[in-house]
Amino acid sequence: MKGRGLHVYALCYLLFLYAPILLLPIFAFNNGTVISFPLKGFTTQWFVQAFENATLRRAVMNSLIIAVSSSVFATCLGIFAARASTRFEFPGKGPMMGLIMLPLVLPEIIVSISLLVVLLSMGITLNIFTVIIGHTLICMPYATVILTTAFNSLDRSLEEAAYDLGETKWSAFRLVILPLVMPGVISSLLMSFTISLDEFIIAFFLAGNEPTLPTYIFSQLRFPKQTPTIMALGTVLVVMSIILLTFAEYFRRRGNARTGANNTGGFL
Amino acid sequence: MTPSRYDRLEAAKPMIECREVHKYYGDYHALRGIDLTIRAGEFFSLLGPSGCGKTTLLRTIAGFEDITSGVVLIDNKDMAGVAANHRPTNMVFQSYAIFPHLTVAENVGFGLRRDPRSRAEKAAAVEEALAMVGLKGYGARASHALSGGQRQRVALARALILKPKVLLLDEPLSALDRKMREQMQVELIKLQRQVGITFVLVTHDQEEALVMSDRIAVMFEGQIAQLDGPEALYARPASRRVADFIGVMNFLPTRIIGDTPNGVEVDLPGFGRVEIPAANISRANPDDEGPTVGFRPEAVSIVSTGAPTQSRVTEGTIDEVVYYGDMTYYDVRLDGSDGFGAKVRPIRIAMRNVFGREVQEVGARANVSWSPGSLVLFR
Numbered sequence: 001m002k003g004r005g006l007h008v009y010a011l012c013y014l015l016f017l018y019a020p021i022l023l024l025p026i027f028a029f030n031n032g033t034v035i036s037f038p039l040k041g042f043t044t045q046w047f048v049q050a051f052e053n054a055t056l057r058r059a060v061m062n063s064l065i066i067a068v069s070s071s072v073f074a075t076c077l078g079i080f081a082a083r084a085s086t087r088f089e090f091p092g093k094g095p096m097m098g099l100i101m102l103p104l105v106l107p108e109i110i111v112s113i114s115l116l117v118v119l120l121s122m123g124i125t126l127n128i129f130t131v132i133i134g135h136t137l138i139c140m141p142y143a144t145v146i147l148t149t150a151f152n153s154l155d156r157s158l159e160e161a162a163y164d165l166g167e168t169k170w171s172a173f174r175l176v177i178l179p180l181v182m183p184g185v186i187s188s189l190l191m192s193f194t195i196s197l198d199e200f201i202i203a204f205f206l207a208g209n210e211p212t213l214p215t216y217i218f219s220q221l222r223f224p225k226q227t228p229t230i231m232a233l234g235t236v237l238v239v240m241s242i243i244l245l246t247f248a249e250y251f252r253r254r255g256n257a258r259t260g261a262n263n264t265g266g267f268l
Numbered sequence: 269m270t271p272s273r274y275d276r277l278e279a280a281k282p283m284i285e286c287r288e289v290h291k292y293y294g295d296y297h298a299l300r301g302i303d304l305t306i307r308a309g310e311f312f313s314l315l316g317p318s319g320c321g322k323t324t325l326l327r328t329i330a331g332f333e334d335i336t337s338g339v340v341l342i343d344n345k346d347m348a349g350v351a352a353n354h355r356p357t358n359m360v361f362q363s364y365a366i367f368p369h370l371t372v373a374e375n376v377g378f379g380l381r382r383d384p385r386s387r388a389e390k391a392a393a394v395e396e397a398l399a400m401v402g403l404k405g406y407g408a409r410a411s412h413a414l415s416g417g418q419r420q421r422v423a424l425a426r427a428l429i430l431k432p433k434v435l436l437l438d439e440p441l442s443a444l445d446r447k448m449r450e451q452m453q454v455e456l457i458k459l460q461r462q463v464g465i466t467f468v469l470v471t472h473d474q475e476e477a478l479v480m481s482d483r484i485a486v487m488f489e490g491q492i493a494q495l496d497g498p499e500a501l502y503a504r505p506a507s508r509r510v511a512d513f514i515g516v517m518n519f520l521p522t523r524i525i526g527d528t529p530n531g532v533e534v535d536l537p538g539f540g541r542v543e544i545p546a547a548n549i550s551r552a553n554p555d556d557e558g559p560t561v562g563f564r565p566e567a568v569s570i571v572s573t574g575a576p577t578q579s580r581v582t583e584g585t586i587d588e589v590v591y592y593g594d595m596t597y598y599d600v601r602l603d604g605s606d607g608f609g610a611k612v613r614p615i616r617i618a619m620r621n622v623f624g625r626e627v628q629e630v631g632a633r634a635n636v637s638w639s640p641g642s643l644v645l646f647r
Contacts, residue, residue: 160332161365165379165430166353175378179369 024238028231035227046232056233059216062128063197066212070135071143071192077136078143078188079181085144086151097144104141111138112205119206126208134202139192146191150184151177183255190248194241213237274497276309277482282344283308283434283466284329289338291324291490298324300490302338306468308433311460313469313477316487317513323438325487326470330436331355343433358427359436362443364419366411366426372398373407375422379430397425400459417448428463437469441476453479474514478502486510506550508560508646517562518615520605524559524647532645536561537612538602539582539638544645551647559647565618567642570598570634579639586632587614595620596627600634 028047032040050056084090085097103111115134116126124130154177162172178185200214207215217233220226284306291299298321306312314322327333328340331352340347342356358379367375377394385393398404401421406414411422420440427435440456441449457480460467471477477484478498485495494506505511508519525533531546544561571581588599599614606612617636621627628634 155363155365157361157363157365158367160352161359161361161367161426162378163352164330164332164357164359165426166382168353176367180367 021238024231024234027228028235030228033225033228035231046228047236050229050232050236053229055211056216056229059211059213062207062210063213066128066131066135066203067193067196069132070139070196071189073132073136074139074143074192075147075185075188077140078147079185081140081144082147082151085148086154087156100144101141103138108138108199108201112202115202116205126206128207128210128212130206130208131203131210131212134206135192135196135199138199138202139195142191142195143188146188147181147184150181150187154180183252186248186251190244273482277307280307280309282306283310283342284468285339285341286325286329287339287341289325289328289340290336291321291328291333292336298490299328299335302490302492304485304492304495306434306466308343308466309464311457311467311469311480311482313471313481313484314487315471315474315477315484315514318472320487321490322470322472322487324490326359326436326438326468329434329468330357330359356433357436358430358432358434359438360420360423360427360440362439364423364440364443366414366419366422368412370411371407372403372409372411372414372422375411376407376425376429378426393429394425397429400428400462401425402455416444417452420444420452424459428459428465432465434466434468437467439470439472441471442473449476456480478514486513488513502564503642504548504550504644505562508557508562511562511644511646516565516616516618518565520561520612520615521557522559522561522645532647534559534561534645536643538584538605538615539580542640542643544643545641548641548644549647550644559645562644562646563615563638563642565597565616568615568617568636568638570600570617570619570628571637573635579637582636582638584614584634584636586628586630586634589628589630591627593621598628598634600636602636 026039027035029042029044030039031043031045081097081100085093112134115130115137119126119130119133158176158180159172162176163169167175198214200218203212204215204218211219217230220230282305284304286302286304289299289302289304290297300321302321302325314325316322324333328335329342329347331347331350331354347355367378370378373391373394376397377390380390380393383390394407395404398406401424403418403421403425406418406422411419414422420443423440437456441452444452453476456467469477469480478501481498483495483497484501486493486501488509494501494510496504496506501510502514505514505517511517511519520536520538522537523535525535525541527533528543531544532549533541533543536542542561582602584600584602584605586598587601588597590597596619598617598619600617601614605614615636619625
């Protein structure tokens with residue numbers, strides 16, 4: 001059969017990518033502390049343990065606050081950058097956009113250490129706010145790219161038409177531009193949220209004494225007894241991600257259908 | 269007797285006045301001293317090739333572009349510092365700019381957001397505007413599902429519902445197919461007569477401008493080359509360039525013999541000595557190719573030998589025949605047409621294929637009938 005080799009290749013590739021994730025729920029419900037086959041029996045105690053762990057709850061809370069805040073900040077700043085770069089010509093535009101995109105290629109460890117030095121020399125106490133600053137910085141390039149694409153696909157005369165029909169610049173933006181770039185805004189929020197949620201290095205350097213999800217999980221890996229709890233936590237995160245992406249995709253498709261736009265790909 | 273449309277427009281007050289309008293984009297001089305008066309109730313066209321500044325001029329009237337110097341008055345008010353959302357103009361965009369996330373009714377009613385009328389009154393106004401453009405009952409439709417012609421109508425309704433003093437149309441028909449375009453041309457004329465609003469149309473299509481306009485400004489390189497009614501523009505173009513841009517015109521080199529009481533006498537290769545009437549003489553000839561006589565392909569015709577004619581007749585040989593169904597184009601080499609040391613191209617003659625008239629063949633002899641009144645001299 002034609003292309004059989006490619007099929008096998010694709011299958012192996014997918015297996016390699018996703019099989020480890022399938023192991024998460026299997027061991028999360030396994031009644032035993034050792035992560036190995038054969039399985040010992042069904043239990044939900046690891047979920048209960050995870051839920052009752054106060055430090056874990058705090059880490060989850062911190063991570064959520066950080067991820068929501070930095071995705072909102074990065075998306076707002078991304079809207080400004082995307083709007084400016086698609087709509088206006090100004091001196092230094094190229095270098096400026098380049099600087100916004102720079103964190104994409106800078107090693108995170110460099111970003112974290114530089115930020116740490118600056119923040120400490122300014123006498124700022126390290127807590128989740130410093131992590132939010134760092135995460136906003138690294139999410140900005142992604143937000144800007146996604147939003148620039150969204151703004152670029154807009155017909156410029158749409159805005160002029162709203163303006164021509166008596167709206168102010170701001171109300172034209174709110175009534176016409178914003179609804180039309182909304183799929184991009186949602187994509188940007190989701191992307192930034194995901195990046196921030198599992199970011200380790202910046203959180204490790206800038207969080208001070210506050211735990212975040214990745215730093216907490218890392219710290220617990222030293223204790224083998226905690227491993228099943230981490231598995232349970234991982235399972236919850238995977239389920240939440242799937243639900244979140246499903247919602248996002250649903251709204252994206254509905255938005256596309258409403259404006260008759262072509263389906264230009266999304267998450268799923 | 270009721271005054272004709274032309275007389276009424278002649279007497280109408282000025283609606284848009286441009287005085288010495290200049291516009292620079294950096295070093296690029298887009299508008300070079302535009303002086304223009306558009307009268308109230310007029311269907312006015314800005315016609316020219318792309319890059320001639322016609323769209324820029326329209327956008328300065330709309331308030332989307334600032335002018336570098338000069339004055340733009342709309343209804344006797346200086347528009348300096350008045351933004352687009354406060355001008356008594358509305359625009360139909362080339363892309364129509366229909367808001368894809370809103371329904372047809374929401375699109376049409378968009379400009380009424382700040383209107384103090386009640387919801388029901390606004391809905392009635394929207395329905396009325398839709399009926400005016402022939403889209404009655406389309407209000408609830410999603411705007412992205414409309415055809416090109418329907419989008420065009422929605423854009424018209426959306427602009428006209430605000431009862432602007434001036435409606436600006438930026439190449440509104442260029443995205444439509446030929447049949448639809450011709451239909452919309454007629455509808456636009458009817459609509460303009462019905463609402464009585466001043467229409468300013470930008471187009472690069474000379475036929476469209478001729479069909480729809482009361483007056484046309486032909487623009488080249490940021491300047492108005494000629495401002496006239498369609499008939500005058502077609503019959504008596506002010507320069508070779510205008511003549512070339514609007515329709516097809518034959519150009520023949522000529523030698524001026526001298527002024528006569530009623531015009532100018534010239535020696536025209538193939539035609540002999542001709543007296544061109546004073547009204548058909550254009551002194552604005554920046555092309556600098558020496559004196560030239562121009563005439564339209566349909567201003568001359570091939571007649572059968574011996575047929576009685578009041579025009580003058582010249583003989584020639586048919587060089588080429590192009591058959592178009594309703595028309596046939598003949599290229600005819602007139603006897604003795606090589607003059608002034610130059611080889612003169614055959615003249616093009618357009619003949620309507622009426623019943624009973626045979627299409628001539630290449631190489632056949634032809635009697636070409638013409639009259640001095642249809643010749644234009646560029647000197």
